[in-house]
């Protein structure tokens with residue numbers, strides 16, 4: 012009986028320590044997005060990074076095109092505040108995300124040719140690797 016009680020005490024203590032260490036480790040790595048207004052709030056970190064890399068590639072820009080960053084003296088990489096909404100480009104990007112969703116839902120998803128569904132449009136469909144797509148033949152002339 013005595014041994015059992017001791018065992019019980021020891022294992023309860025162990026379990027307690029385990030829970031405490033686990034919650035600390037989780038806190039340390041808690042990079043969860045805090046300011047998602049268009050993407051689902053529970054978007055995983057991996058998905059979020061893939062989406063962000065996709066935007067950067069589609070527009071031919073780097074993360075700092077939409078996100079505020081600060082050079083840190085003596086450090087190779089700037090410090091980012093990804094949750095901040097200070098750069099107007101980030102909010103334009105949000106409108107673009109809503110627009111792309113709407114175009115796909117209202118039009119592309121409903122079009123079928125010979126029974127084949129169409130591939131959905133994405134940022135690269137218009138941006139083609141550039142931050143500013145060519146919007147008209149007039150603007151094309153001006154660029155030449």
Ligand code: HEC
Pocket residue numbers: 043044045046047048049050051059060063064066067070072073074075076077078093094100101102104105
């Ligand atoms: C074209 C603009 C654009 C570019 C380029 C971009 N992002 Fe974003 N990013 C956004 C927008 C818009 C959101 C917010 C999405 C929302 O509200 O659902 C966001 C959100 C995030 C968040 C979540 C922040 C939070 O806590 O809410 C992270 C992390 C992030 N971006 C990382 C990156 C990284 C890393 C890169 C470069 C590889 C990058 N982004 C490039 C537009 C951009």
Ligand code: HEC
Pocket residue numbers: 066070100101103104107108111132133134135136137138142143144146
């Ligand atoms: C249907 C075409 C189209 C699609 C799809 C599209 N964009 Fe755009 N985007 C434009 C046009 C047009 C402009 C404005 C160009 C100009 O300033 O003349 C623009 C401008 C922008 C700008 C602002 C650039 C600046 O100079 O301020 C950002 C940021 C942007 N788009 C992000 C995105 C992202 C992110 C996606 C995908 C979620 C996307 N766009 C999808 C057409 C599109």
